[in-house]
Amino acid sequence: MEWRASHILIKDKRQADEVLKKIKQGASFEAMAREHSTCPSKSRGGDLGWFGPGKMVAAFENACKRLSPGSTSDLVSTQFGYHIIRLTGRKD
Secondary structure, eight states, X not given: OEEEEEEEEESOHHHHHHHHHHHHTTOOHHHHHHHHOOSGGGGGTTEEEEXXXXXXXXXXXXXXXXXXXXXXXXXXXXXXXXXXXEEEEEEO
């Protein structure tokens, strides 16, 4: 199993909640990533590319397993901060 995902990483939970709300109301995921994410992937609209099991921290990988391509997660908390994840692909 492999996944392709984009994410927005934000340290502050309140700000992460606000960004997620804007995305759910139709804001561009890529634009929000470029503006708010603290991850270097923000320059690519949050795109992390393809990855397999064990390549991401457990909470992030588990969230990807539950998402269907094109869907967006609720906030996922890790030691890095709060992630908003959009699954963009899946290979079985």
